[in-house]
Structures are given as structure tokens and as C-alpha cells.
């Protein structure tokens with residue numbers, strides 16, 4: 085990826101989503117791979133002013149285009165609920181947002197008043213970072229809340245009238261046993277959440293944990309351990325009537341799925357936010373001060389990568405396989421009536437069908453139970469290395485000269 089201004093996302097956007105990144109946290113978890121920074125009043129004020137300016141810069145180019153979802157992540161988006169409310173108001177006043185508004189919540193920053201504000205501000209889906217139901221494991225990974233706080237947060241959110249409530253749990257944690265994990269999943273499902281999303285702990289070399297351990301690459305947790313924990317979550321979620329909706333997620337039937345990463349075209353606002361338009365993938369500078377300094381004179385894009393039609397199709401397929409399903413009609417809706425999913429990717433996907441990882445049925449490729457684990461393991465091999473290189477450089481340099489992916 086190279087630096088440089090990217091053309092405004094004019095007519096090339098197809099049902100885009102919007103992502104807003106609020107990079108502040110009250111506690112910096114050592115394992116965290118995301119772009120986050122310790123909360124500071126003055127820096128938050130500079131960030132907020134710049135984010136409003138970035139919205140104003142982007143809005144004219146998205147004029148007339150319906151935005152199908154708004155996702156707010158971080159960081160801890162509710163670190164300042166007043167600032168968050170102002171940004172949501174501004175986004176809604178400048179853009180036509182027709183779909184859900186989804187937000188990530190931290191158990192220690194979501195009292196009942198905060199949940200009320202979010203509902204009044206039009207938030208429809210929330211995700212709670214419970215991470216574990218074990219005090220021992222939460223301490224081990226450096227979280228600043230206990231298990232009771234996390235579970236209480238999930239219970240309160242589930243009762244608060246949102247369209248969908250997701251809870252995040254982490255697994256493959258140091259010293260975590262299968263029994264610990266079984267207990268974590270049961271406790272969270274008992275809170276009445278609509279969706280469960282699970283993530284293995286990946287140690288990125290650039291994270292505080294990775295630096296402390298002197299890592300040079302992202303070690304994958306042992307396959308057998310990941311498989312047994314995923315199988316356990318799958319069994320417990322299905323016992324409660326949930327269906328698998330992505331490699332690592334299960335949801336109640338009929339509930340809207342909470343997902344940050346699977347919109348095809350999206351526009352990112354805030355430090356480190358990425359955007360995918362029909363012609364470019366680009367990321368904003370990760371550095372909050374550099375972000376604030378750049379605006380309003382120019383867009384704070386640090387690196388960009390031109391995306392041709394073939395690369396865009398591969399990108400689409402990557403995320404559809406993550407969601408366990410790639411359908412012909414969705415492919416045609418995006419790439420034109422003459423585009424053929426089987427014609428474009430059939431030869432590449434056939435060996436996965438023979439191996440039993442994919443099934444071709446009724447005009448779509450479906451990922452099987454075995455494939456869900458194995459295909460994602462392959463995706464991990466590629467994506468963790470790519471994230472490590474891109475995010476590692478961008479966390480160290482506000483305006484990198486280039487990053488080879």
C-alpha cells in the first residue's frame with residue numbers, strides 16, 4: 085500500500101456501510117491489537133472536532149447514496165457518551181443512513197443511563213465485550229472489570245430493547261481449560277443475548293503483550309485446542325436453538341446479525357478507520373494527533389491500494405466464506421448479471437468441495453462444519469500476517485512511506 089490522496093468515493097459505492105472509530109479507552113488491555121489510546125480530555129476534544137470535519141469532507145461525495153448501516157467501534161465508543169451523541173447526530177444530519185446502528189460496548193462503560201442514551205440516539209444493535217466469565221482469566225489478560233460486571237452488562241443489554249445483543253468471548257487464553265470455556269459459554273448464553281461471537285487470543289508482535297513476549301510473528305493457537313473449543317461453543321449454542329452465522333458466531337434464528345467487517349463497500353471515519361470503495365482500499369492515519377492536524381485541510385488517508393475488479397471479487401469471496409455462504413445471486417447483484425460465481429471461482433473452489441469443506445447447492449457455495457474450521461485456519465494464515473504488517477507499521481508511523489502486503 086502506498087500513501088496518497090484517493091479519489092472521492094463517487095458513483096462507485098454499492099450500498100455502503102459506515103464505520104466510525106473512537107480510539108480511546110480507560111484501560112489499555114495488553115493483548116489488544118486495535119488502534120487505541122489512553123483517554124485524555126484534551127486529545128478527545130481534538131479528535132472529536134476532527135471527526136466532525138472528516139464527516140463534512142466525505143458527506144458531499146456520498147450525497148444521494150443510501151448508507152445501509154452505521155457501525156461504531158474502537159477503542160471504547162462510550163468513553164464519552166456526550167461526544168458520541170454529537171457525532172451520531174452529525175452523521176445522521178449529513179448522510180442518509182437507512183439501516184442499523186451498531187455499537188461496541190465495554191462492560192465498565194455502559195451503565196443503565198448510557199444504554200438509555202444509546203437507544204434514544206437510534207442505536208439498534210450492541211455488542212458487549214464480556215471476554216470471559218472467569219475472574220482469574222480476566223485478570224490474566226489484563227481486563228479492568230470482573231466477571232460479574234461483564235455478565236451483568238450482557239443481562240442488562242439483553243433486557244434493554246435493542247434489536248440484537250451480541251456478546252464477545254475470547255478463547256485459547258493462557259491457562260484456560262476446556263471446562264473453563266464450557267462454563268464461559270453457558271454463563272453468557274444464560275444472560276439471554278441474541279448472538280455469541282468467539283475469538284481466539286492472537287498475540288500480535290506489535291501489541292503490548294507481543295512486545296513483552298518478544299514475538300516476531302503471530303503464533304496461531306494450537307489447531308486441536310481451537311477446534312475443541314469451537315466445537316464446544318457450537319454444541320452449546322445449538323442446544324439453545326442458535327444457528328451458526330459465521331465461522332466464530334452463532335445467533336438466534338430471525339435475529340439480525342451483528343457484524344463489523346462483512347459489508348462489501350464501506351467508508352471509515354476516524355483514526356485507523358479503513359474504507360473499501362469500488363476502486364480503492366485505504367486506511368486513515370492511526371495517530372490521533374496527526375489525524376487532528378490533517379483535518380480539515382485534507383482527508384487523513386495514510387495508505388491506499390487500488391482495487392481492480394478481480395481483487396474486489398476475491399475480497400467479496402473472502403468475507404462470504406467467513407459468513408459460511410457465497411450465493412450466485414449476491415455475486416451477480418454486485419458485479420453484474422453476466423458475472424458468474426462458479427465461472428470465476430469454480431476451479432479454485434472445486435478442491436475444497438472434494439475435501440468436504442464446501443458444498444455447492446442451490447446456486448450457492450456453503451461452508452460445512454469441517455470447512456468452517458479449516459477454511460478459517462487458512463484465512464488466518466493470510467490475514468494475521470497482513471494485519472500484523474499493516475497495523476504494526478501504522479501504529480509506529482503516522483504517515484508510512486509504503487507497506488508491502
Ligand code: SF4
Pocket residue numbers: 108109111112113116117118120158159160190213
Ligand atoms: S480490548 Fe477493547 S477495552 Fe481493551 S484496549 Fe482494546 S479496545 Fe480498549
